[in-house]
Amino acid sequence: MPNHRLQVSISAMSVLTIGALLSGCGSQPSAQTDSPPPATVPKGTLTAVANDSAYAYLKGKWVDLPPSSETSAPTDPFQTLDFSGDGTPTAATVGSDGNMFDGSQAALWEYNKGWQAVSINGDGTITVHAWSPQNILYAAPDDGQTNGIWRQSGGHWQLVNGSANLGYIQSIQWSPEGTLTVVSEASDGSTTVWQYVNNQWKNLNSAHVPFAADTIQVSWSPDGVLTVATNHHGVWQYRNGTWTQPGGKSPIDTVSQVGWSPEGELVVSGAGGQSTGLWGLENGTWSALGNAQVASPSHGIRQFGWSPSGVLTVSDAATDHIYQLKSGHWVSIWNKTSASDRNASPPAFQWSPSGVLTCDGGDLGGIWQYQGGTWSQIGGDKSPFHDITSVIYGWSK
Numbered sequence: 001m002p003n004h005r006l007q008v009s010i011s012a013m014s015v016l017t018i019g020a021l022l023s024g025c026g027s028q029p030s031a032q033t034d035s036p037p038p039a040t041v042p043k044g045t046l047t048a049v050a051n052d053s054a055y056a057y058l059k060g061k062w063v064d065l066p067p068s069s070e071t072s073a074p075t076d077p078f079q080t081l082d083f084s085g086d087g088t089p090t091a092a093t094v095g096s097d098g099n100m101f102d103g104s105q106a107a108l109w110e111y112n113k114g115w116q117a118v119s120i121n122g123d124g125t126i127t128v129h130a131w132s133p134q135n136i137l138y139a140a141p142d143d144g145q146t147n148g149i150w151r152q153s154g155g156h157w158q159l160v161n162g163s164a165n166l167g168y169i170q171s172i173q174w175s176p177e178g179t180l181t182v183v184s185e186a187s188d189g190s191t192t193v194w195q196y197v198n199n200q201w202k203n204l205n206s207a208h209v210p211f212a213a214d215t216i217q218v219s220w221s222p223d224g225v226l227t228v229a230t231n232h233h234g235v236w237q238y239r240n241g242t243w244t245q246p247g248g249k250s251p252i253d254t255v256s257q258v259g260w261s262p263e264g265e266l267v268v269s270g271a272g273g274q275s276t277g278l279w280g281l282e283n284g285t286w287s288a289l290g291n292a293q294v295a296s297p298s299h300g301i302r303q304f305g306w307s308p309s310g311v312l313t314v315s316d317a318a319t320d321h322i323y324q325l326k327s328g329h330w331v332s333i334w335n336k337t338s339a340s341d342r343n344a345s346p347p348a349f350q351w352s353p354s355g356v357l358t359c360d361g362g363d364l365g366g367i368w369q370y371q372g373g374t375w376s377q378i379g380g381d382k383s384p385f386h387d388i389t390s391v392i393y394g395w396s397k
Contacts, residue, residue: 035063041396048393049078068114085135087396130172140169176224229255247281262310269301302346308355317346337362365389
């Protein structure tokens, strides 16, 4: 089995947040209320996981989301959380040793009257999954016993034609037009982007793409252009059957995130070459964003995104603060954590369906919301996530 590269991808509006594998430093969430668990999670409900526990925030209280039975219960740390098109929470766990590629303990769980383990024809070692636009679950096992990508249909699993020959599956996504797009890794470590067209797999890589050995993230521009962020060769776009670099050579070699401004401007963050920080492509030219003459998030950006009203927001790993770009200046709006703190980590943020900025508190722990210029912990000191770091959260669809 190849030594797979761990790909961590963060999108600006992503529902799925990747957490640290050792969240909470040994602490365990505790229930806030004895309210009975819901059979399903209502639409728009804040849902969160940490370690092997999960909760939904209902009627102002955190309610435990338990396993479906004592014999079917997550015992390893949750690593991801996302939702089906009808709001069903789906979460992946990893082995207790923190190695998601140990080939024996990774698992996928669905919440329906309790957490239930997902198994593909008896194989429950699943590390990659995604929900299609038609609300069909696709998944790929990773134990060498069951190859390829499988789709769930009518309570049964069907192998996607030809996918057993793609190699190790790193990611499963769909283009805006609904084209199944997959990144896979061959036994020699090379990375390939595939698209499933007319029931056949199309290899989008050529023999000359420089990023064939890179770890990559796939996304699409607002006008549907396939875009790839690489960890050694900047950002690339696929147009008319050819890979090119928008704006010429990227100012950043190691791209950690790609996004688009409300005006459709391509923005990247990362480091490498002669540049770090946040860069935008405007009229075919790359330029640093923000005012360089003031304190700004210029190194180790954890995450960036735009508020519903269009305000650029950044979590900066150099200071562990959250900044917003206002009138050309970076303004710190989260300063509850500092890079000088022990076990310091920058907070991860996203916006609620109603547009409220929310973050995981960094090394402070908990889940926080920003309203009226003030941060408050959701659930207060009685929150099951109080002092728990790297909480993974999102809102059911």
